[in-house]
Amino acid sequence: xxxxxxxxxxxxxxxxxYAARRLGRTPVSLTLIDRRNFHxxxxxxxxxxxxxxxxxxxxxxLRAVLxxxxxxxxxxxxxxxxxxxxRRVILADAExxxxxxxxxxxxTHHYFGNDQWEPLAPGLKTIEDATAIRSRLLAAFEHAERExxxxxxxxxxTFVIAGAGPTGVELAGALGEISNDTLxxxxxxxxxxxxxxxxxxGESRVLPLFxxxxxxxxxxxxxxxxxxxxxxxxxxxxxxxxxTLLCGGLCGGREEQIATHTVLWAAGVRAxxxxxxxxxxxxxxxxxxxxxxxxxxxxxxxxPEIHVIGDLACFTHQTGKPxxxxxxxxxxxxxxxxxxxxxxxxxxxxxxxxxxxxxxLATIGRNKAxxxxxxxxxxxxxxWFLWVFVHLMYLVEFENRMLVFVQWVYDYFTRNRGARLIxx
Amino acid sequence: xxxxxxxxxxxxxxxxxYAARRLGRTPVSLTLIDRRNFHxxxxxxxxxxxxxxxxxxxxxxLRAVLxxxxxxxxxxxxxxxxxxxxRRVILADAExxxxxxxxxxxxTHHYFGNDQWEPLAPGLKTIEDATAIRSRLLAAFEHAERExxxxxxxxxxTFVIAGAGPTGVELAGALGEISNDTLxxxxxxxxxxxxxxxxxxGESRVLPLFxxxxxxxxxxxxxxxxxxxxxxxxxxxxxxxxxTLLCGGLCGGREEQIATHTVLWAAGVRAxxxxxxxxxxxxxxxxxxxxxxxxxxxxxxxxPEIHVIGDLACFTHQTGKPxxxxxxxxxxxxxxxxxxxxxxxxxxxxxxxxxxxxxxLATIGRNKAxxxxxxxxxxxxxxWFLWVFVHLMYLVEFENRMLVFVQWVYDYFTRNRGARLIxx
Numbered sequence: 001x002x003x004x005x006x007x008x009x010x011x012x013x014x015x016x017x018y019a020a021r022r023l024g025r026t027p028v029s030l031t032l033i034d035r036r037n038f039h040x041x042x043x044x045x046x047x048x049x050x051x052x053x054x055x056x057x058x059x060x061x062l063r064a065v066l067x068x069x070x071x072x073x074x075x076x077x078x079x080x081x082x083x084x085x086x087r088r089v090i091l092a093d094a095e096x097x098x099x100x101x102x103x104x105x106x107x108t109h110h111y112f113g114n115d116q117w118e119p120l121a122p123g124l125k126t127i128e129d130a131t132a133i134r135s136r137l138l139a140a141f142e143h144a145e146r147e148x149x150x151x152x153x154x155x156x157x158t159f160v161i162a163g164a165g166p167t168g169v170e171l172a173g174a175l176g177e178i179s180n181d182t183l184x185x186x187x188x189x190x191x192x193x194x195x196x197x198x199x200x201x202g203e204s205r206v207l208p209l210f211x212x213x214x215x216x217x218x219x220x221x222x223x224x225x226x227x228x229x230x231x232x233x234x235x236x237x238x239x240x241x242x243x244t245l246l247c248g249g250l251c252g253g254r255e256e257q258i259a260t261h262t263v264l265w266a267a268g269v270r271a272x273x274x275x276x277x278x279x280x281x282x283x284x285x286x287x288x289x290x291x292x293x294x295x296x297x298x299x300x301x302x303x304p305e306i307h308v309i310g311d312l313a314c315f316t317h318q319t320g321k322p323x324x325x326x327x328x329x330x331x332x333x334x335x336x337x338x339x340x341x342x343x344x345x346x347x348x349x350x351x352x353x354x355x356x357x358x359x360x361l362a363t364i365g366r367n368k369a370x371x372x373x374x375x376x377x378x379x380x381x382x383x384w385f386l387w388v389f390v391h392l393m394y395l396v397e398f399e400n401r402m403l404v405f406v407q408w409v410y411d412y413f414t415r416n417r418g419a420r421l422i423x424x
Numbered sequence: 425x426x427x428x429x430x431x432x433x434x435x436x437x438x439x440x441x442y443a444a445r446r447l448g449r450t451p452v453s454l455t456l457i458d459r460r461n462f463h464x465x466x467x468x469x470x471x472x473x474x475x476x477x478x479x480x481x482x483x484x485x486l487r488a489v490l491x492x493x494x495x496x497x498x499x500x501x502x503x504x505x506x507x508x509x510x511r512r513v514i515l516a517d518a519e520x521x522x523x524x525x526x527x528x529x530x531x532t533h534h535y536f537g538n539d540q541w542e543p544l545a546p547g548l549k550t551i552e553d554a555t556a557i558r559s560r561l562l563a564a565f566e567h568a569e570r571e572x573x574x575x576x577x578x579x580x581x582t583f584v585i586a587g588a589g590p591t592g593v594e595l596a597g598a599l600g601e602i603s604n605d606t607l608x609x610x611x612x613x614x615x616x617x618x619x620x621x622x623x624x625x626g627e628s629r630v631l632p633l634f635x636x637x638x639x640x641x642x643x644x645x646x647x648x649x650x651x652x653x654x655x656x657x658x659x660x661x662x663x664x665x666x667x668t669l670l671c672g673g674l675c676g677g678r679e680e681q682i683a684t685h686t687v688l689w690a691a692g693v694r695a696x697x698x699x700x701x702x703x704x705x706x707x708x709x710x711x712x713x714x715x716x717x718x719x720x721x722x723x724x725x726x727x728p729e730i731h732v733i734g735d736l737a738c739f740t741h742q743t744g745k746p747x748x749x750x751x752x753x754x755x756x757x758x759x760x761x762x763x764x765x766x767x768x769x770x771x772x773x774x775x776x777x778x779x780x781x782x783x784x785l786a787t788i789g790r791n792k793a794x795x796x797x798x799x800x801x802x803x804x805x806x807x808w809f810l811w812v813f814v815h816l817m818y819l820v821e822f823e824n825r826m827l828v829f830v831q832w833v834y835d836y837f838t839r840n841r842g843a844r845l846i847x848x
Contacts, residue, residue, distance in 0.1 A: 037562060037846045054478030056843025063610035064842075073612045076566045076846075093570065128848050138461060142500045146517065186487035188497045406830055418488075419480030422461045422500075424552050 004029040004071070005345060008089055008098035010079050010274065012039050012062045014327045015104035015310030018334030024069035026342050031096055033075045033089065037061055040127060041395055043327055044404075046167060048130035050137070050174035051182070051420030052411060055127045057404050058395075079105075079274060084281045084303065100305050100344075102337055103274055103292075107311040107325060110270035110289075117238040121263035124167060133264060135422045137175065140262045141183060142422070144190045155259035157195045160243050162235045163267030164201035165209070166362040169218060171264055172199040173364035176225025182417045197227045198258065200245060202234045202267075207362055207370065209324065214370040217379040221368040238263055269325065271312050282306055287314045287322065296352030298337055307340075309333035315353065323355055327394070332356065363387045366412065428453040428495070429769060432513055432522035434503050434698065436463050436486045438751045439528035439734030442758030448493035450766050455520055457499045457513065461485055464551060465819055467751055468828075470591060472554035474561065474598035475606070475844030476835060479551045481828050482819075503529075503698060508705045508727065524729050524768075526761055527698055527716075531735040531749060534694035534713075541662040545687035548591060557688060559846045561599065564686045565607060566846070568614045579683035581619045584667050586659045587691030588625035589633070590786045593642060595688055596623040597788035600649025606841045621651045622682065624669060626658045626691075631786055631794065633748060638794040641803040645792040662687055693749065695736050706730055711738045711746065720776030722761055731764075733757035739777065747779055751818070756780065787811045790836065 005028045009016045012034035020032050038059040047053040066072050081090040082101070089096045109123030122133055137159070144156035161172045179195040186192070199206065199222065205215035206222065206229050219229050230245065236255065237244035243263050245256045271290035278284035278292055284300045285293040291314035292300060298313060300306040310330035314322045323329045332355055340350040359373035361383065369384035371377070378386070392405050411417065429452045433440045436458035444456050462483040471477040490496050505514040506525070513520045533547030546557055561583070568580035585596045599621050607616040623630065623646065629639035630646065630653050643653050654669065660679065661668035667687050669680045695714035702708035702716055708724045709717040715738035716724060722737060724730040734754035738746045747753045756779055764774040783797035785807065793808035795801070802810070816829050835841065 037566065037844075051480075054480035054843075055845060055847070056475075056478035059845050060842065061610075061844050063607070064844075067609040074610075075570070077570070127845065142461065146499070146501070183487070185491040186485075186498075418484065419478075420461075420485050420488075421479060421483050421551065423479070 006097060006099045007031070007102065007341060008033065008096055008100075009102040009104060010034075010089065011104035011106060011272075011310070011312075012036070012074075013042070013104060013106050013310060013330060015106075015330035015334040016102065017062070017065065018331045019102055019104065019309065019338045020066060020069070020072060020334075022335050022338030023341065024066070024072060026071070026338070026345070028071060028341070028345070030069070030072040031075060031098075032062065032066065032072065033077055033079060033091070033096065034062060035076070035078045037063070037076050039065060042125075043391060044395070045124055045127075045130050046170040046174060048127070048419070049124055049133040049171065050178060051134055051417040052174070053404065053407065054419045055131065057407065059127060079277075082274075082277055082281050084306070087305065098305075100307065100341055102307045102309060103278065103312060104308075104310045104330070104334065105272035105274045105312055106330075107269040107271050107289075107291075109265055110268040111265070112268055114238075117235075117263075117265070120238045120240060121162065121235075121243075121265040123265040124171070131421075131423055134420065135424075136262055137178070138420055138422050141187065141190070141192060141195075143261070145187045146189075151259070153190065154196070155241065156261055157190065157192075158198070158258060158260035158262070159195060160198045160200060160235075160258060160260050160263045162200050162263065162265050164199050164203075164206035164229060164231070165266060166207065168199060168201070168264075168266035169206060169222065169362055169364055171266060172197055172222060172227045173225055173368065176222065176227045177365050177415075178417065178420075180226055181415045182420070193226065195226070197225075199227055199229045200233050200235060200267075201229065201231045204231050206231065210360060210362065210370060210372055211377060214372060214377050214379060218362065218364060218370050221364045221370075221379070225365055225368070235263075235267070269311070275308075275312055278306065278308070284308075289314070291322070297340060297350060298333055298353050307337045309337055315355075317352060318355055328358065329355055361387045361390060366415070430521060430523045431455070431526065431765060432457065432520055432524075433526040433528060434458075434513065435528035435530060435696075435734070435736075436460070436498075437466070437528060437530050437734060437754060439530075439754035439758040440526065441486070441489065442755045443526055443528065443733065443762045444490060444493070444496060444758075446759050446762030447765065448490070448496060450495070450762070450769070452495060452765070452769070454493070454496040455499060455522075456486065456490065456496065457501055457503060457515070457520065458486060459500070459502045461487070461500050463489060466549075467815060468819070469548055469551075469554050470594040470598060472551065472843070473548055473557040473595065474602060475558055475841040476598070477828065477831065478843045479555065481831065483551060503701075506698075506701055506705050508730070511729065522729075524731065524765055526731045526733060527702065527736060528732075528734045528754070528758065529696035529698045529736055530754075531693040531695050531713075531715075533689055534692040535689065536692055538662075541659075541687075541689070544662045544664065545586065545659075545667075545689040547689040548595070555845075555847055558844065559848075560686055561602070562844055562846050565611065565614070565616060565619075567685070569611045570613075575683070577614065578620070579665065580685055581614065581616075582622070582682060582684035582686070583619060584622045584624060584659075584682060584684050584687045586624050586687065586689050588623050588627075588630035588653060588655070589690060590631065592623060592625070592688075592690035593630060593646065593786055593788055595690060596621055596651045597646060597649055597792065600646065600651045601789050601839075602841065602844075604650055605839045606844070617650065619650070621649075623651055623653045624657050624659060624691075625653065625655045628655050630655065634784060634786065634794060634796055635801060638796060638801050638803060642786065642788060642794050645788045645794075645803070649789055649792070659687075659691070693735070699732075699736055702730065702732070708732075713738070715746070721764060721774060722757055722777050731761045733761055739779075741776060742779055752782060753779055785811045785814060790839070
């Protein structure tokens with residue numbers, strides 16, 4: 001393989017991994033670089049954060065997923081820079097040459113210039129985020145149980161989630177289930193069902209990327225779990241023990257301070273730092289979120305050898321608006337780039353990338369979800385069942401994750417959340 | 425329940441939890457205090473450290489295990505002191521009065537006066553220990569894969585385990601399986617099977633508490649997994665990048681320095697700090713390991729209201745030697761104390777504690793274990809199967825942990841270790 005075409009993929013998320021798998025039997029020399037040694041099934045991360053699944057159940061070692069691909073090498077390392085002229089990826093302790101480069105390093109959470117909020121209002125992007133949030137949520141109930149003062153107890157039992165996109169809705173719904181079901185008989189001095197769960201959203205409705213009728217249904221399903229939605233509202237300050245909301249729209253610019261020790265951040269993401277590197281080194285245009293504005297074939301303009309996919313890419317050529325940062329887009333882009341490279345090696349050209357939207361799903365809780373398939377809108381059990389089915393299908397595809405399915409079936413009938421550990 | 429007899433249990437390990445469960449329907453007011461919010465099934469902790477199971481699979485929330493016991497309150501907190509005269513347990517932020525007190529806070533690892541070794545040679549007592557060891561073991565292979573220098577690569581691929589009791593043997597055996605099986609196809613520049621795994625033991629044989637013929641069989645089974653035992657040897661120094669062994673016995677006082685980045689400590693334990701508190705406050709006699717030398721009824725001499733059980737207790741009244749610090753002893757002592765309290769409340773006296781030794785098991789790897797039942801000694805598949813059966817039985821007893829069974833069956837046939845994550 002010494003003289004084979006060298007393809008380097010940076011990032012082992014959905015985009016990078018789908019590209020790598022599609023290139024497994026292509027006569028190229030493939031290198032996948034990731035900071036972590038595992039692929040993370042991010043759509044289920046909120047289930048780790050809320051004690052339903054364990055980290056090992058939604059993460060697969062990258063080497064294990066790819067070990068049968070004899071043309072593939074996995075490097076655990078962090079990319080520091082890219083030498084575009086000499087076509088080399090620079091790590092702390094090595095340089096990796098490439099003929100084609102695929103950047104798929106995704107996004108991280110973003111506090112809109114208020115980075116001091118990060119330790120007070122953690123976001124949910126990594127396994128460590130998830131176990132830290134899990135510990136915080138559970139510790140809040142423990143503090144409440146030990147707190148004799150009613151007002152202080154109420155602050156411990158108040159949970160604020162900033163951002164009512166799919167992640168915020170999932171977290172809020174799971175918290176509702178924890179308070180109403182899971183912990184129901186666990187305490188002697190508090191009633192967990194009295195927990196206040198507030199879901200704060202700047203737009204006028206929850207799940208603003210879904211059709212209005214599904215947003216309304218989601219809001220109703222959330223309410224059934226004890227989650228109150230505060231729309232047209234945004235967080236203006238977060239301090240130890242309180243969060244300040246500015247309520248716009250109808251309620252007209254009123255500020256409200258809420259006593260709470262638990263704020264979760266699901267309000268914004270920013271593209272990975274490699275976007276900036278590509279701007280500096282390859283003149284890549286960036287959008288406001290730091291994403292690389294890619295050509296119709298997902299390459300950096302002027303650099304047909306550099307491909308950007310997934311959450312780091314801003315692709316507007318299909319609808320005029322950027323495609324959302326969701327797993328299906330990344331998967332399809334990963335497969336597209338792999339196919340485009342195969343065509344290129346065969347001397348053929350490829351059509352531009354086209355996203356096939358199979359539909360949108362958001363889950364809220366047991367038997368509660370919403371789903372959109374073009375004009376078909378579904379809510380409740382059918383949508384939830386579909387959500388479970390789709391996620392298991394993708395999960396099982398990588399590795400045999402049937403155990404997650406068994407765990408879900410068991411949890412469904414017992415309303416169990418066995419992985420609720422407070423760890424350091 | 426305001427006027428009920430108040431029983432306080434400190435520690436939710438096997439001893440404390442078995443006592444708590446046995447007292448669930450006794451007319452007492454029961455309080456269980458633990459620093460952590462979960463019971464840990466410690467015999468399987470090495471499986472988390474070696475990537476076979478996830479933390480959530482071997483830990484059960486204490487509140488969930490006990491939530492049906494209406495007479496029981498769980499407090500998550502750390503005991504700072506005991507006011508023996510006024511019969512109060514002192515926490516950082518509260519005092520809990522008792523009529524009877526059960527101390528079951530176990531043991532931690534012990535470096536025999538070399539506490540500076542702890543960060544270099546972690547022991548295996550907590551969930552955090554297990555995930556930290558897991559990250560270290562896996563990161564060592566990652567470093568080796570990236571290391572061009574042969575000698576340095578060899579140091580990354582050298583693993584030293586200090587102590588060949590059951591935990592050391594389990595860790596060494598699992599490491600042998602990881603190197604020979606799990607990671608076989610995962611790397612491109614190293615062969616994981618070339619890893620050196622050294623098991624260092626001060627006594628003249630591995631598993632010194634087992635009969636000599638089983639020690640010999642265990643050593644042979646370990647060798648089949650590539651684990652070399654160094655008996656009559658002890659660690660005299662640990663530094664970043666190397667460990668020094670003093671080989672006594674037949675090889676006569678020779679010092680040997682071994683280049684390695686991974687030393688695991690399974691060589692010694694020290695009793696929990698509450699032993700010292702009991703010595704200071706109640707005049708409890710301690711043995712060299714800091715354990716409380718208890719009366720035949722497991723109480724502190726002169727304090728019939730203070731009971732000490734599990735790894736913190738030194739019970740010598742049966743054989744003249746202290747009972748070993750293993751789960752079956754703690755479980756039987758937990759049940760004994762609960763029964764003794766019930767007798768006391770009924771105005772009856774109890775016979776002294778008697779440990780019923782059902783046998784000893786140590787596992788080494790897939791199909792590899794040793795078992796002793798009095799004069800019956802078993803090794804190989806039969807012993808291993810028994811080990812699996814016994815551990816599952818106990819695991820399932822607390823909570824439905826059938827999934828661990830499913831995971832094991834799956835792993836057995838696929839030789840999978842899916843939870844091998846390097847986390848921070």
